[in-house]
Amino acid sequence: MKRVLLGLGSNKTFNNRTPLENLECACADLKRLLANPSFSSVYKTKAMYVEDQDDFYNMAVLGFIADDFDAFEFLKIINKIEEKYGRNRQNEIRFGPRSLDIDIELFGTEKYDTPILTIPHPRIKERAFVLIPAIEILINSADIQIRREYEDCLENLKKQGEVSVEKINSYGTRDSKKCS
Secondary structure, eight states: OEEEEEEEEEOSOBTTBOHHHHHHHHHHHHHHHSEEEEEOOEEEEOOSSSOSSOOEEEEEEEEEEOTTOOHHHHHHHHHHHHHHTTOOGGGSOTTSOOSOEEEEEEETTOOEESSSOEESOTTGGGOHHHHHHHHHHHTTOSOHHHHHHHHHHHHHHHHTTOOOEEEEEOOOOOOOGGGO
């Protein structure tokens, strides 16, 4: 089994669902996709890159997928989950508001650098909103090397004053009635 680390974010409502409910619904779908999923807490963060928008709610998910699962096939499934909860890539501003964003941060030990997929995610080390929830769920992981690398990156961001993250809740994995 390959270990998969995902970063999730939302700052826009869709179908009368709040950003937090969009995350909850996406997690319900990810529970069916990944084996042994772990869910971080949800964190509220200021938007990066395009700052004139609502704050984001972010979290991380760690789970496992069969060794023969292809990263590009996985990306298509992730994109369908995003679309299901209102993401329309043709009508959005890059780094702008979105009802759901799911980034593949890690996909086993595989590395890709293509126009549609880069793994490990190229901006993970500059994003406290990914590092903090990832460290939270990697705490029980056998791979302490990645966790320590992320902790070092987070420490560097703190020294630069680049960390503005507020923990909202310890994420439950209940299935929301609003997800159907």
